[in-house]
Amino acid sequence: xxxxxxxxxxxxxxxxxxxxxxxxxxxxxxxxxxxxxxxxxxxxxxxxxxxxxxxxxxxxxxxxxxxxxxxxxxxxxxxxxxxxxxxxxxxxxxxxxxxxxxxxxxxxxxxxxxxxxxxxxxxxxxxxxxxxxxxxxxxxxxxxxxxxxxxxxxxxxxxxxxxxxxxxxxxxxxxxxxxxxxxxxxxxxxxxxxxxxxxxxxxxxxxxxxxxxxxxxxxxxxxxxxxxxxxxxxxxxxxxxxxxxxxxxxxxxxxxxxxxxxxxxxxxxxxxxxxxxxxxxxxxxxxxxxxxxxxxxxxxxxxxxxxxxxxxxxxxxxxxxxxxxxxxxxxxxxxxxx
Amino acid sequence: xxxxxxxxxxxxxxxxxxxxxxxxxxxxxxxxxxxxxxxxxxxxxxxxxxxxxxxxxxxxxxxxxxxxxxxxxxxxxxxxxxxxxxxxxxxxxxxxxxxxxxxxxxxxxxxxxxxxxxxxxxxxxxxxxxxxxxxxxxxxxxxxxxxxxxxxxxxxxxxxxxxxxxxxxxxxxxxxxxxxxxxxxxxxxxxxxxxxxxxxxxxxxxxxxxxxxxxxxxxxxxxxxxxxxxxxxxxxxxxxxxxxxxxxxxxxxxxxxxxxxxxxxxxxxxxxxxxxxxxxxxxxxxxxxxxxxxxxxxxxxxxxxxxxxxxxxxxxxxxxxxxxxxxxxxxxxxxxxx
DNA sequence: TTGTACGCGTTATCAC
DNA sequence: GTGATAACGCGTACAA
Numbered sequence: 001x002x003x004x005x006x007x008x009x010x011x012x013x014x015x016x017x018x019x020x021x022x023x024x025x026x027x028x029x030x031x032x033x034x035x036x037x038x039x040x041x042x043x044x045x046x047x048x049x050x051x052x053x054x055x056x057x058x059x060x061x062x063x064x065x066x067x068x069x070x071x072x073x074x075x076x077x078x079x080x081x082x083x084x085x086x087x088x089x090x091x092x093x094x095x096x097x098x099x100x101x102x103x104x105x106x107x108x109x110x111x112x113x114x115x116x117x118x119x120x121x122x123x124x125x126x127x128x129x130x131x132x133x134x135x136x137x138x139x140x141x142x143x144x145x146x147x148x149x150x151x152x153x154x155x156x157x158x159x160x161x162x163x164x165x166x167x168x169x170x171x172x173x174x175x176x177x178x179x180x181x182x183x184x185x186x187x188x189x190x191x192x193x194x195x196x197x198x199x200x201x202x203x204x205x206x207x208x209x210x211x212x213x214x215x216x217x218x219x220x221x222x223x224x225x226x227x228x229x230x231x232x233x234x235x236x237x238x239x240x241x242x243x244x245x246x247x248x249x250x251x252x253x254x255x256x257x258x259x260x261x262x263x264x265x266x267x268x269x270x271x272x273x274x275x276x277x278x279x280x281x282x283x284x285x286x287x288x289x290x291x292x293x294x295x296x297x298x299x300x301x302x303x304x305x306x307x308x309x310x311x312x313x314x315x316x317x318x319x320x321x322x323x324x325x326x327x328x329x330x331x332x333x334x335x336x337x338x
Numbered sequence: 339x340x341x342x343x344x345x346x347x348x349x350x351x352x353x354x355x356x357x358x359x360x361x362x363x364x365x366x367x368x369x370x371x372x373x374x375x376x377x378x379x380x381x382x383x384x385x386x387x388x389x390x391x392x393x394x395x396x397x398x399x400x401x402x403x404x405x406x407x408x409x410x411x412x413x414x415x416x417x418x419x420x421x422x423x424x425x426x427x428x429x430x431x432x433x434x435x436x437x438x439x440x441x442x443x444x445x446x447x448x449x450x451x452x453x454x455x456x457x458x459x460x461x462x463x464x465x466x467x468x469x470x471x472x473x474x475x476x477x478x479x480x481x482x483x484x485x486x487x488x489x490x491x492x493x494x495x496x497x498x499x500x501x502x503x504x505x506x507x508x509x510x511x512x513x514x515x516x517x518x519x520x521x522x523x524x525x526x527x528x529x530x531x532x533x534x535x536x537x538x539x540x541x542x543x544x545x546x547x548x549x550x551x552x553x554x555x556x557x558x559x560x561x562x563x564x565x566x567x568x569x570x571x572x573x574x575x576x577x578x579x580x581x582x583x584x585x586x587x588x589x590x591x592x593x594x595x596x597x598x599x600x601x602x603x604x605x606x607x608x609x610x611x612x613x614x615x616x617x618x619x620x621x622x623x624x625x626x627x628x629x630x631x632x633x634x635x636x637x638x639x640x641x642x643x644x645x646x647x648x649x650x651x652x653x654x655x656x657x658x659x660x661x662x663x664x665x666x667x668x669x670x671x672x673x674x675x676x
Numbered sequence: 677t678t679g680t681a682c683g684c685g686t687t688a689t690c691a692c
Numbered sequence: 693g694t695g696a697t698a699a700c701g702c703g704t705a706c707a708a
Contacts, residue, residue, distance in 0.1 A: 006480060008685055019695045024687060034693060049479060051456035055396030056685030059700045064393070066457075073422055080418040084411060087439060096453055099437045101425060115434055118389035119404075141387055142344060227620055256624045263626070282565055286594045288601070288626050346701055357679045362703055372677060394701030397684045 007048040015044040027052060058120045066096050067309055068116035069125040072104045076225060077281045078251075078298050079127065082149065085302030086125060093310055095122070106193050110135045117142055123309035129153045129160075130195040145312040149305045151195055152323050159312075159319035161305040165196050168294050168326045169203025169248075170210075172276055175328060176246050177211045179336045181274065184208070185219040185244035187233040187254045197222075200250050200278065219244065223254055230257020238265065238273075245274065245337040252277035256287045259333060270335035280329055289332030296326050345386040353382040365390060396458050403433050405647055406454035407463040410442045414563060415619045416589075416636050417465065420487065423640030424463060431648055433460070444531050448473045455480055461647035467491045467498075468533040483650040487643045489533050490661050497650075497657035499643040503534050506632050506664045507541025507586075508548075510614055513666060514584050515549045517674045519612065522546070523557040523582035525571040525592045535560075538588050538616065557582065561592055568595020576603065576611075583611065583675035590615035594625045597671060608673035618667055627670030634664050 013020045018037060025033050026041045033041075044050075058064045067090055071079045087097045098116055102109035109131060116124065117138075124139070124146040136158075139146055152162040176184060186204050189197035201220060208218050221236055223229035230253060237244055249255035255277035259269050267273045269289055277284055277293035284291035304322045311320040351358040356375060363371050364379045371379075382388075396402045405428055409417045425435045436454055440447035447469060454462065455476075462477070462484040474496075477484055490500040514522060524542050527535035539558060546556050559574055561567035568591060575582055587593035593615035597607050605611045607627055615622055615631035622629035642660045649658040 009687095010685080020686080021688085021695060021697090022693085025694085028687075032693070037693080049476070051452055053397075053685050054457040055393040055402070056700090057687075058393030059391075059397055059702090060685075060687035062687095062700075074412060074418045074425070075415075075422050077413075077415060077418070080412045080415070084413050084439060087412070087437070091438070091450075096457060097437060099425070099435060100429070101422060112429075114389055119392040119434060138387060227624060253620070260624060260626075282591075283621060283624060286565060286598065286621060287624055288598075347703095348701080358702080359679060359681095359704075360677085363678090366703070370677075375677080391701050393686095394684090395703080397686090398701075398703040400684075400703095 006053070007050045008053065009050075011048055012041065012044045012050050015048065016041045064120040064122055065094060066098055066119065066121050067123045067125065067306075068098045068100070068113075068119070068121035070100045070102055070109055070112045070116065071125075071127050073101050074099075077283075078150075078279050078296070081281075081298040082302035082305075085299040086306045087302075089303045089306035090310075093306075095310070104190070104193065106131050106135070110138065113138065117144055122313055123147075125149060125305050125309065127151075128195045129156050129158070130193050130198075145309060147305050147308045147312075147321070149301055151199070152321075153195070159308060160321045161301060161308050161324070162322075163296060163301075163324045163326050165199035166203040166206065168296075169200040169278070170207040171203075171326075171328055172278070172292075172294050173204045173207035173248060174211075175330075176248060176274065176276065176334065177207065177213070179274075179334065181246040181337050182213065182217060183242050183244045184213075184217060184246050184248060185237045186221070186248045187230060187237070187250060187258060188220055188222050189250040189254070190222050190224060197250055204248055223257075225251065225253055227253060227257040227260065230254035231261040232257075234258035234261040235265075238262070238267075243273075245272075246334070247273065247275050249275065249277050252279045252281050252284045252291060252293055255291055255293065255333070256283055259287055259289075259291070270333055271338060274334045274337070276334050284329075284331070287333075292331045292334035293329050294326050295329050297324055300324060344391070345388045346391065347388075349386055350379065350382045350388050353386065354379045402458040402460055404436055404457065404459050405433050405461045405463065405644075406436045406438070406451075406457070406459040408438045408440055408447055408450045408454065409463075409465050411439050412437075415621075416488075416617050416634070419619075419636040420640035420643075423637040424644045425640075427641045427644035428648075431644075433648070442528070442531065444469050444473070448476065451476065455482055460651055461485075463487060463643050463647065465489075466533045467494050467496070468531050468536075483647060485643050485646045485650075485657075485659065487639055489537070490659075491533070497646060497659045499639060499646050499660045499662070501634060501639075501662045501664050503537035504541040504544065506634075507538040507616070508545040509541075509664075509666055510616070510630075510632050511542045511545035511586060512549075513668075514586060514612065514614065514672065515545065515551070517584075517612075517672065519584040519675050520551065520555060521580050521582045522551075522555060522584050522586060523575045524559075524586045525568060525575070525588060525596060526558055526560050527588040527592070528560050528562060535588055542586055561595075563589065563591055565591060565595040565598065568592035569599040570595075572596035572599040573603075576600070576605075581611075584672070585611065585613050587613065587615050590617045590619050590622045590629060590631055593629055593631065593671070594621055597625055597627075597629075608671055609676060612672045612675070614672050622667075622669070625671075630669045630672035631667050632664050633667050635662055638662060 618633035
């Protein structure tokens with residue numbers, strides 16, 4: 001057992017007394033090999049602790065059995081959760097995941113995509129649709145199958161596995177208006193290069209219009225994805241007159257930050273101020289009052305994205321995209337204004 | 339622009355009017371190429387949108403510029419956060435990350451490790467030290483450099499980048515005792531195959547002993563990593579007599595679950611019941627009262643793990659491990675018993 | 677400084 | 693059912 005280098009197909013072949021071709025077939029086309037030889041070969045494989053070399057395999061087969069994913073950051077629970085499901089589903093199909101993050105920066109995203117493509121990925125998961133043409137051009141030129149998740153842009157070319165952010169935001173806003181709120185504010189995520197965030201703002205605006213409320217009745221501030229940003233944004237909104245009676249937030253983290261700050265300021269939630277979230281992460285049930293929010297099926301989305309990519313790999317001609325449903329979850333943080 | 343296949347080194351060489359060797363050198367040993375040729379080559383690279391093929395590169399150089407990581411699950415915020423930092427630091431060094439998850443199952447972990455190793459990773463990040471000898475044997479045999487994070491087992495062979503879970507748990511328990519609590523309970527994470535969880539239990543026990551309190555004074559239940567499990571465990575603990583006046587939790591998620599349940603039962607926290615956490619994730623500041631917990635530098639740990647692996651790759655002979663410090667964060671959920 | 681030529685571990689196309 | 697053998701894209705002696 002003094003091997004200093006990993007065993008190769010050749011070593012296995014020699015040990016089993018067959019050709020390398022046969023050993024290879026044992027892995028890739030097992031039924032084209034007699035049961036007896038297969039058994040001999042597998043014994044040798046065991047004994048040597050042989051594992052196929054990825055590089056050689058990719059080179060010869062022009063397939064890597066690898067899918068890539070570039071997400072904004074793993075620190076955001078919704079992406080972590082989706083990525084986990086994505087990876088699990090891929091794993092069941094014998095595919096490994098290479099992951100990278102863009103830090104919400106389109107230029108960095110392209111750079112990461114370039115790296116992954118160089119690695120020979122068979123498919124790619126991206127988040128949202130907001131990126132420069134250059135990125136799409138690169139993907140097309142290299143013929144890399146990709147799906148975009150967390151969004152669903154009907155007019156946009158490409159394959160989406162996501163939901164209608166605008167519509168979901170409309171639904172939650174309608175509910176707020178229906179309860180009687182007229183002075184409404186929004187704490188949005190950073191909308192620059194982020195179609196999920198900007199679609200949600202659009203949705204809120206659309207619902208306001210629909211109800212005959214004007215832009216003057218809606219104040220929007222943007223905030224980074226953190227509890228503290230939510231707190232700061234909430235404070236900023238409460239310093240203007242007339243006070244909003246409801247704050248619609250672009251995600252749960254901002255909403256929880258806002259609730260915390262409001263309570264610190266002596267406001268009762270939802271008595272003095274209603275707050276809504278978006279995503280329905282675990283945090284939504286940990287805060288008091290529990291958060292009224294829009295449930296997004298993050299895990300199902302990750303699974304669907306994986307299945308879409310696998311379908312394309314297996315020759316699916318048209319886009320196997322999926323429009324997922326979100327669901328308004330009424331909890332304690334939204335009520336009629338006093 | 340009708341390429342149906344990715345451009346190769348050969349294509350670039352032809353376009354630039356040089357040999358493939360020169361193009362290759364432009365990437366790997368730029369100073370061995372004249373500035374003029376290099377420029378011509380790079381122009382061709384740009385024009386063709388060339389990216390080196392990973393497989394070929396790995397095959398020829400016997401290096402993959404890839405590091406692997408097998409973590410229990412990305413859905414746990416602490417691992418997501420650490421992995422994010424790990425990946426960022428690796429990225430700065432031009433290394434890509436292949437990630438997999440074990441679902442807290444040692445057998446599945448080994449399987450994932452096998453896959454990653456087959457891909458030709460240059461190093462591996464693992465969580466904790468609790469795994470079968472078979473796994474370690476495999477790693478040794480294949481000469482894969484690896485570091486273990488989130489733990490620090492002084493007596494254990496191998497390279498750790500982590501902290502002393504037992505000691506940290508002792509510190510928080512001492513504080514609880516010092517405040518006057520005598521009836522103490524613990525909601526631990528599942529300790530099976532998890533040295534972080536079991537070390538924390540040991541630490542609590544050790545601090546009890548040290549204070550002359552017996553095992554009889556400590557009730558321990560284990561719970562899965564979720565708010566609901568924390569709630570259920572809390573209920574179970576409160577059904578026995580004498581009631582604990584303080585519950586020490588193995589992580590923040592369990593602690594928040596416990597607080598939520600206690601409040602539902604009409605108990606005041608910390609008036610009737612004190613609760614402590616472990617990890618200091620964002621959730622800890624979102625709950626009311628804010629959680630007294632043990633801060634763990636997850637991001638720094640991910641960075642340190644990456645640096646350790648890079649150091650080994652660059653020939654470091656002894657283990658560049660790191661013992662990180664944790665810090666007790668006093669917030670509102672722990673106080674003297676009534 | 678640059679080019680030639682070989683080998684890395686695997687799969688695929690042939691014959692047999 | 694099995695065995696030669698030619699790719700696959702790249703790095704790197706070695707030669708020029």
